Amino acid sequence: MADATGSRYDEAVEAALGTLDLDAKTRLLAGQDMWSLPALPAIGLESLVMSDGPIGVRGVRWTADDPSVALPSPTALAATWDPGLARRAGRLLAQEARRKGVHVLLAPTVNLHRSPLGGRHFEAYSEDPYLTGEIGTGYVLGVQDGGVATTVKHFVANDAETDRFTVNNVVAPRPLRELYLAPFEAIVTQARPWGVMTAYNQVNGRTMTEHHQLVNEVLRGEWGFDGVNVSDWTAARHTRRAVEGGLDIAMPGPVTVYGDALAAAVRAGEVDEALVDRAVRNVLRLAARVGALAGAGPAVAAPPAPVDGAALAREIARRSFVLLRNDAALPLQPGGTVALLGAAARDARVLGGGSAQVFPGHTVSPLDGLTAALPAGALTYATGADPGDEPAPAGQGFTLRAVCRDAAGRIIGEGSLPSGQVQWIGDDLPAGVTHENLHSVEVTGTFTPRESGEHAFGTRGLGAFTLTVAGETLYDGVQETGDEADPFEALFGAPLERGAVALTEGVPVGVSLLHPLDREHAAPLPAVLFSLVHRGPRRDPDELIAEAADAARAAGTAIVVVATTERVESEGFDRAGLTLPGRQDDLVRAVAAANPNTVVVVNAGSPVEMPWRDDVAAVLLSWFPGQEGGAALADVLLGAEEPGGRLPTTWPATLADAPVTRVVPEDGELRYTEGLFTGYRAWDRAGTAPAYPFGHGLGYTTWEYESLELTPDTATVRVRNTGTRPGREVVQLYVAPVDDPVERPARRLAGFAAVEAGPGEAAEAGIPLPGRAFEIWDEGARAWTAIPGTYEIQAGRSVTDTRLRAPLEVEG
Structure with a gap:
């Protein structure tokens, strides 16, 4: 277990601090590179290493040469409604971190799904602060069970991507406390995280890396947080204001507002050295906890038992799948035939885009999973429709390497690429290569087409490119910066088609993309970021949909997999709408018309519109399901396992129906x-x-809610499995004020618990009733205040399907 207070380390921390001069102290508060802090051997301090999460541990190198276990997306983890499972996921990630030499995992993301248009919602848990807090608590406990630190992020109100570096989010005191701060408070008080990451954005006029009130008064003062506060990357902007605002570490380095700049500010009398000492204590305490400070003893002497990463990834995936609709189509009956349709069934999207990406050693697509699970001859496949009509990073059929050259054209290093993406950040470069000696990178290798026809090739990124395929130069020019407000969007943004070549199925050809580097088109961080992109032959979309409909007509069950793309859900931009990309809606309609026994699998990290949802026999939400998604999907479709998920976020029928949609600031403010x-x-x-x-999800059995018994602090709900299969039910508890004297939501989630029972068996769920469920934030008193009166306690299967109700009197 993690040390709760840090008091056991005080002596070691003070002894180490007392030997450091000002320059050493300020260096310790600034990244020495993209992912680490400097070592100080004189005091027995190792270099503290950080890495992005949250679904895997990338390590300091963004490369397939060091693969990572890829778990399902955070929305999927929240859909399990199981903090215990989240804790097991955290333990696996700690295991991965230790394997990769990582001390600090930059996760979890506990911002809220304020609007369905948030582009990065797949990386956060839920629209509800209580559910978010409970899942986040389990995750943090699990990672720190393994002796690895977490940094709960992004503190606070980083709930959209548009203008995220500069936006001023204007939030009134009550919603700030009751919604956006609430999951952070729950995790800090329940899990005692060793770190928090402050966000880019401002809150009520003050940037979060300088927010004295929210960091020093609320986070550290009211909640008792004794961990380290690290900036989001490049978020720290001002030396004095940052250290006064409670920021401990400014990342990345070596050029930051701390280090030499902070030492100079102290010597000039602009910063009190006591503030530097306060921050250094927090960093040294973190080092002690993770075992990087000699003589202190780590918080976890021995890690938990090893975890099978692939098995856990598969379990989380199937437990997260939400069965939205089922007209007796699932589970599939033995002996039937299946038509699997959709490009996403073959090339599944297992994780979201942006800094959360990792490279798993393998992925299991729906086509892979069902091919392995069904008898020979039972499965047919057709493309039907592709979610993306633009080129995507070179993947299937490509064998690529990155060759690095200096200014004289000499090869100075090489590295393998799992796709056409070069994503080298900081010192994440092939051996022997530095940013100083690197002059050009060539992505080179072969491509073996899976189908004959005109194959398009292109580029993504900024600067000069020379693209050659099968000996033909398709492009030789310079891509300039566009109108993107987010500098990372310019680099990870729209791929550009540069030319096409007629190729033959199974016949390999040579490919090369040469990218000379220059300062004018450099990334906002020390990085090399560009991609070779590809798109297969275009066929007439109507013809492809007709082929899919024919395949569906000939099969007992049609399964259509629809998906979003990296251009829809990723870091750096918000969504423009909720419609599925490409002709996927047309595909579903055509298949459903051809076969009434149509099942649609939705491969998306956050809500999409499903105008055909009432015209198909079943709808199953698979989220971004991680590396084992296809195997888990086969488990659920064939009935070996039941879908265990419940929605952590409301899914609107159309964007126009959604009550909150504004994510674009006006005059720099998002109110x-x-x-x-x-x-x-x-x-x-x-x-x-x-x-x-919210909370909706079906299983493969049915449940009767028999009784609800209340005490002042507990609800006991008795349920019975009235179906023919064993099952798991998530019992949800909502609190609704009656004749409310203050403005409040009509009800709020106050607790939940999962029970299991066989056919005909009953089970009881004992769910604590937290006092906070009956309180509001009183800004006048600057305190939480219980509102006396009558409350209705509602128990059920979702926020709109409450089966039992009972009154409860609460005193002030």
Whole structure:
């Protein structure tokens, strides 16, 4: 278990601090490179190494040469409604971190799904602060069980991507406390995380890396946080204001507002050295906890038992799948035939885009999973429709390497590439290569087409490129910066088609993309970021859909896999809408018309519109399911396992129905004018029905809610499995004030618990009733205040399907 207070380390920390001069102290507060802090051998301090998460541990090198276990997306983890499973996921990630020499995992993301247009929602858990806090607590406990630190992020109100570096999010005190700070508070008080990451954005006029009130007064003062506060990368902007605002570490380095700049500010009398000492104590305490400070003893002497990463990834995936609709189509009956349709069934998207990406050693697509699980001859496949009509990073069929050359054209290093993406950040470069001696990178290798026809090739990134395929130069020019506001969007953004070549299935050809480097088009961080992109032969979309419909007509069951793409859900930009890309809606309609026994699998990290949802026999949400997603999908479709997920976020029928949609700032400000009313709270207030409500999810059995018994602090719910299969039920508890004297949502999630029972068996769920469920933040008193009166306690299967109700009197 993690040390709760850090007091056991005080003596070691003070002894180490007392030997350091000002320059050593300020160096310790600044990254020495992209991912680490400097070692100080004189005091027995190792270099502290950080790495992105949250679904895997990338390590300091963004490369397939050091693969990572890829778990399902955070929205999927939250859909399990199982903090214990989240803790097991955290333990696996700690195991991965230790294997890669990582001390600090830059996760979890506990910002809220304020609007369905948030582009990075797949990396956060839920629209509900209580559910987010519970899942996040389990995750943090699990990682720190393994002796690895977490940095709960992004503190706070980083709930959208548009203008994320500069936006001023204007949030009133009550929603700030009751919604956006609430999951951070729960995790800090329940899990005692060793780190927090402050966000780029401002809150009420003060940038978060300088926010004295929220960091020093609330996070550290009220909640008792004794961990380290690290900036989001490049978020620290001002030396004095950052250290006064409680920022301990400015990342990345070596050029930051700390280090030499902080030492100079102290010597000039602009910064009190006591503030530097305060930050250094926090860093040394972190080092002690993770075992990087000699003589202190780590918080975890021996890690937990080893975890099978592939098995856990598969378990989380199937437990996260949400069965939204089922008209007796699932599970599939033995002996039937299946038509599997959609490009996403063959080339599944297992994780979201941006800094959360890792390279798993393998991935299992739906086509892989069902091919392995079904008898020979039972499965047919057709493309039907592709979610992306633009080129994507070179993947299937490519064998590529990156060759690095200096200014004289000499090869100075090489590295393998799992795809056409070069993503070298900081010192994440092939052996022997530095940013100083690197002059050009060539992505080179072969491509073996899976089909004959015109194959398009292109580039993504900024600067000069020379693209050659099969001996033909398709492009030789310079890509300039566009209008992207986010500098990372310019680098990870739109791929550009540069030419096409007629190729033959199975016949390999040579490919090369040469990229000379220059300062004018350099990344905002020390990095090399560009991609070779490819798109297969275009066929007539109507013809492809007709082929899929024919395949569906000939099969007992049609399974259509639809998906979003990296251009829809990724870091650096918000979504423009909720429609599925490409002709996927047309594909589903055509297949459903051809075969009434159509099952649609939705491979997306956050809500999409499903205008055909009432016309198909079943809809199964698979999220971004991680590396074992296809195997887990086969488990669930064939009935070996039941889908265990419940929606952590409301899914609207259309974007126009959603109560909160604004994510674009006006004049630099994004005002949270909806106040307390986001997610299901807003739907309740609007009186409109979504496509699928918060908490919704079906299994393969049925449940009767028999009784609800209350004490002042506990609800006991008795349920019975009335179906023919064993099952697992997530019992949800909502608190609704009656004759409310203050403005509040009509109800709020106050607790939940999972039970299991066989056919005909009953089970009881004992769910604590937290006092916070009956409180509001009183800004006048600057305190949480219980509101006395009558409350209705509602127990059920979702926010709109509450089966049992009972009154509870609460005193002030």
